[in-house]
Amino acid sequence: MPLSPDDLAQISALTLAHYQGCAEGFRDATRDHDVSQNIAALLRAIEGEAPRQILDFGCGPGRDLRTFSALGHVAVGLDGCPEFVEMARADSGCEVWRQDFLALDLPAARFDGIFANAVLFHVPLQELPRVLRQLHATLKPGGVLFSSNPHGDNQEGWNGERYASYHDLATWRSLLTDAGFIEIEHYYRPTGLPREQQPWLASVWRRA
DSSP states (O other), X not given: OOOOHHHXXXXXXXXXXXXXXXXXXXXXHHTTOOOHHHHHHHHHXXXXXXXXXXXXXXXXXXXXXXXXXXXXXXXXXXXXXXXXXXXXXXXXXXXXXXXXXXXXXXOTTOEEEEEEESOGGGSOTTTHHHHXXXXXXXXXXXXXXXXXXXXXSSEEEEETTEEEEEOOHHHXXXXXXXXXXXXXXXXXXXXXXXXXXXXXXXXXXXXX
């Protein structure tokens, strides 16, 4: 059954309400997460000279905005949770946009790279092709999208108070290819563990 506009509105509202309600705890719990492997994967794939224009898509409280800025890049955050937006602005000093992932309003060909770390899995499969095309369009020609999501067997639904969609590599490749991206690389995280202990699928894509 297709998701109705009311269904989609509820998915956004309840998922964002979850993060709004636990914003401080989420910030404290994720403050020291090491995503340097993911940041490096994005930056080494971007062609041309620094500084880069980076969109931190689903920036949360702003941890990675600070990192991109410290590396000399121009970082812009985007999140749908009002508390995260305020935290990210205060903590990073960067421009941060408040936008619902299902109602994006992005400038054309603005960014060299998009860092979508642990975020696109909240987009229902029905809406994901449209969202990916919007991300494609806000990249400059040849721009790079990094994505990391918990992978699964192509199932979606409510995980507690959050909506989530879990894809395997083949499905993720098909979705990104159909949206106009070319794969650069993929890997599973955390590194050095058996696959069954690597819940995260990270992938890097270039705008064709």
